[in-house]
Amino acid sequence: MYCIDYSANMLGQVGRNFEKARSRVPDMIKSSAMCLPLKDETLNCIFTFNAVHHFTLLDFLRETERILRDGGFLFIYTRLRSQNSRSVWGRFFPMFDSKETRLYEEHDLENAITNIPVLRLQKSQRFTFNRKSTLERLVGQAEKQYYSTFDLYSQSELELALDEFKDNLRDHFDDPSKIQWDDGNILLVLQKTQ
Secondary structure (H helix, E strand, O other): OEEEEOOHHHHHHHHHHHHHHOOOOOEEEEOOOOOOOOOOOOEEEEEEEOOHHHOOHHHHHHHHHHHEEEEEEEEEEEOOHHHHHOOHHHHHOOOHHHHOOOOOOHHHHHHHHOOOOOEEEEEEEEEEEEEEEOHHHHHHHHHOOOOHHHHHOOHHHHHHHHHHHHHHHHHHOOOOOOEEEEEEEEEEEEEEOO
16 A cells, blocks of 8 residues: 655655554655656556645546556545535635635546546545534634645735634624534546456
């Protein structure tokens, strides 16, 4: 099992999390998802979790085609642009939805997949999760830049947006310790065929 990320910091975090859950840590590889240091037809399965919007999609799919064995699977788990706009962040955090232009819609992903004839979309499934949090926890996530979208703000924009976010949540929810919303994600299952 490999864990691949372009960020050494993220690999370190994954390594620590795996160590807590398992005695065996996967092999860590610092690499771009568009140019993987693996031989052709090496893997049976590739899983990308909330990261595909950081890739050059066609380059990633071509690289996936190269390193997957025949019959191998690619699982893409992500949030769609429309799902992002309905999240607590998209609804209440100023400019979050408009700044996050990297996300795809399902048809964007499906269209890109058609450019790689040996990768076949086997299934797509949408998920909805009821989320609960507190104002304090959500503010902490924004301050720690929990989502990469926060990197798209200047420091002054982020500070102003954070103040408005707090006001928006207080205006919308009666109890700031009981904030609820629905999050959405999608899973696409692709298989490499001959």
